[in-house]
Amino acid sequence: xxxxxxxxxxxxxxxxxxxxxxxxxxxxxxxxxxxxxxxxxxxxxxxxxxxxxxxxxxxxxxxxxxxxxxxxxxxxxxxxxxxxxxxxxxxxxxxxxxxxxxxxxxxxxxxxxxxxxxxxxxxxxxxxxxxxxxxxxxxxxxxxxxxxxxxxxxxxxxxxxxxxxxxxxxxxxxxxxxxxxxxxxxxxxxxxxxxxxxxxxxxxxxxxxxxxxxxxxxxxxxxxxxxxxxxxxxx
Numbered sequence: 438x439x440x441x442x443x444x445x446x447x448x449x450x451x452x453x454x455x456x457x458x459x460x461x462x463x464x465x466x467x468x469x470x471x472x473x474x475x476x477x478x479x480x481x482x483x484x485x486x487x488x489x490x491x492x493x494x495x496x497x498x499x500x501x502x503x504x505x506x507x508x509x510x511x512x513x514x515x516x517x518x519x520x521x522x523x524x525x526x527x528x529x530x531x532x533x534x535x536x537x538x539x540x541x542x543x544x545x546x547x548x549x550x551x552x553x554x555x556x557x558x559x560x561x562x563x564x565x566x567x568x569x570x571x572x573x574x575x576x577x578x579x580x581x582x583x584x585x586x587x588x589x590x591x592x593x594x595x596x597x598x599x600x601x602x603x604x605x606x607x608x609x610x611x612x613x614x615x616x617x618x619x620x621x622x623x624x625x626x627x628x629x630x631x632x633x634x635x636x637x638x639x640x641x642x643x644x645x646x647x648x649x650x651x652x653x654x655x656x657x658x659x660x661x662x663x664x665x666x667x668x669x670x671x672x
Contacts, residue, residue: 572595
């Protein structure tokens with residue numbers, strides 16, 4: 438399937454979901470991290486011509502990642518009249534959360550709590566705008582290795598790119614004229630103070646994971662299964 442057709446199918450699917458939903462959402466709400474997944478999803482939502490609210494939600498964010506999030510939000514809001522970009526700083530809220538739960542300090546727990554705090558924020562904004570939360574998980578993460586620590590994807594109403602591999606998401610990004618800096622950026626969930634990326638956490642690149650998912654004879658197939666086994670039930 439060529440990339441233009443894939444983009445049109447996803448846009449039509451989002452519109453169909455909204456049209457056929459009993460809830461009849463009046464807006465689409467997406468968290469944008471500065472990564473390619475959220476950038477692609479937010480752009481596809483904007484192309485539906487429905488009210489689209491994109492949120493940058495920094496929590497101890499590495500500046501380069503936050504800068505890309507702001508840049509993308511600005512690009513969207515300038516290009517599409519139906520897009521509203523908001524910056525909701527959750528830094529102080531998270532600091533209070535950390536302090537309150539100081540007796541239960543756990544690095545992995547606090548990393549996941551960042552995603553869940555953003556998720557809660559997305560749902561609050563969606564509720565206030567009669568909207569739905571649109572997820573940004575791709576096929577490799579959601580169905581391959583169970584890598585759920587996305588930028589606010591602790592729970593979502595719909596996931597437009599859930600059937601797309603990371604390579605297909607990159608192709609969509611190029612087709613949609615997403616910033617090259619975003620497309621070329623090292624994939625990361627942005628949840629760790631040391632700035633570790635997805636490869637650091639998973640032990641394999643997305644291309645390696647895709648190849649292993651598609652071919653049991655791939656030399657990395659067993660490594661892929663081991664990663665999947667460890668992550669599939671961790672949320």
